[in-house]
Amino acid sequence: MRAALRQLPSALGMVLVFTVLTGLLYPMAVTGAAQALFGDRADGSPVVRDGQVVGSRLLSQPFTGPGYFHPRPSAVDHDGSHSGASQLGPTDPALLADIEARAVAYREENGLAAGAEVPVDAVTASGSGLDPHISTANARLQAPRVARDRGLDRAEVLALVEEHTQGRWAGVLGDPGVNVLELNLALDESAEEGA
């Protein structure tokens, strides 16, 4: 017992020393380096329009209007301060009912035939609830609706989708997708140019 007690002062010293070293100096050094080198990216990649922060390039927004592309379903309604997922298992009846309802709504919104295949990302909730991307297939299916609502050529909107498609990184990593916020910003921009 005495041998154990003799260890305590060293233990306390070690915890305190490492708290200073790894808990204060290290995060401060990383903050300094990240802010100096990357600024915006270390601050959450904010998107500024007309001097106003309109979102983060990396966080999805709850777009619902027909004139905007819609993000993937979110279990937390795209709450930036509270990420979350459905956490429902693959055979959960509640999940399957959700997916079925989303598929029906998606077909209706986008003028697809009943029973037409819908892209999996359009009807499943993302892991973070803040997934900024949708698949290219999903964006292409939404393009006619967006074009109709904005009175644009379908080809014009599809061209914007192509332009904002991010392929696999180096052709290898991840899956291709479209950043919804960036695409919608581009839509608004082209509208301003046209006006």
Next chain:
Amino acid sequence: MSGAAWSQFAALIALLLLTAPPLGRYLAAVYGDAGRAPGDRVFLPVERAVYRLCRVDAGREQRWTGYALSLLAFSLVSFLLLYALLRLQGVLPLNPVGLPGVAPNVAFNAAVSFVTNTNWQSYGGEYTMSHLSQMAGLTVQNFVSAAAGMAVMAALVRGLARRRAATVGNFWVDLTRGTVRVLLPLSFALAVVLAGQGVVQNLSGHTAAATLEGARQLIPGGPAAGQVAIKQLGTNGGGFFDMNSAHPFENPTPLSNLVENWAILVIPFALAFAYGHLVGDRRQGRAVFAVMAVVWAGMSVAAMALETAGNPRLDALGVDQAAGYLEGKETRFGAAASGLWAASTTGTSNGSVNAMHDSLTPMGGGTALIHMMLGEVSPGGAGVGLNGLLVMAVLAVFVAGLMVGRTPEYLGKKIQAAEMKLVVLYLLAMPTVLLGFAAASSVLDTALASRSAEGPHGLTEILYAYASAANNNGSAFAGLDSTTYWYTTTLGLAMLVGRFLLIIPVLAIAGSLARKQPAPATAGTLPTHTLLFGGLLIGVVVVVAGLTFLPALALGPIVEHLSL
């Protein structure tokens, strides 16, 4: 599985093969007896200052008992200070969002969790922990719990390498060197790379944004990049944000995803090579590496194939699953990279997730569960993974010895009754708490109420929670509400058993082996660097886990899979 999926897998393997052997050589210099290591000019003054401040005599080595007592004292003080910090964060600085003190049971669970390198989280980081708690509390334990695990590995390897020695090293020295020379520089470099990809690193609170449709959205801030770097490198896994490495602010791009996946694996794999250097026989290190890599690769391919194949239940609903099954997954990673991560995070004691494991396909989630039940030896946690595999290697030579009726030896050290008793103690601790608590949770109404589903999936949620805690993993089937007193308490106990009832037998084995004089190899010695022994070792790992867990698995993920 598509060509792109295989290419991602190949890219990760190439990155590991390129970096793990040199890092292993460096680690061997850090923990070796040579007295000199690269970077002495920078690191030695820092280390000497640490020893002076803490009144540690760095020249004095410890017997295994002293080593274990130091580790326990360090863990106890860490736990008490972290618990106090979490409870008091409401009145402390660096709390821009004004979060209150953490509730007692959650603070207990979190303190145990981070001190044991588990990083199970029964809370959501961005709405529970102040910046001060994240930095001065959780980040610190991310570093030192990993360094402590590597220290125990160093002690065990010294026990194998030394002859007629009474001591196995000095815990304070190993802890300091591991933190200062390995984890801090690697983490700093990784954190800067991640910040460049978009991982946030600032001390702000929320930024309010006015969305294009006129809604209000809060953009969270915080010192995330630094913590994410060490959470991966130290096989900790606790997220800065609730949704962990699925959150775009923790893992913003496919490239950050690859780099983080690499960071989860690189130190455990490198330690296999370090082991070869430290025992003076690099073939031994390569053999251990090969065993770890084969099991990890097998589990990775299984998880990737299962997640990209989709969920058959969705076919009837008219869902096109060419991209795989994406519930709980992020578009930028895709199903393949999510499966690869799931296998990597459970083969190590990491437990960070880039997709929600509760929503994986039945056998995809089952693969993650089984990978933990193998004892996390492929490649395992920082330090503790190699310990686990070396304990398994001792068991394997013992089994082989029984077959031919010869006293088993490992690296020339005779394996006798004393060591085998400790091996059995090590092997029984994790399954006992895992199955014991899971069984209790399957009959108690309070525990059953936490499940998100009844039937096999609900059982899998319970099994997964205790497998994660008892193996110090930290990933979760998060549909299970683990914030109740029952789960915060029992999972906390399971984490303590999974940490200390494994580390103490390992140190005792180290002390016992260090005292022995190695026997010269003869024609009758079983070589432990061959393909045959590698196969035997994998067989032992699989058979031990299979005999222990197959009945429980059959009632959980296996039956759910068959019901598809």
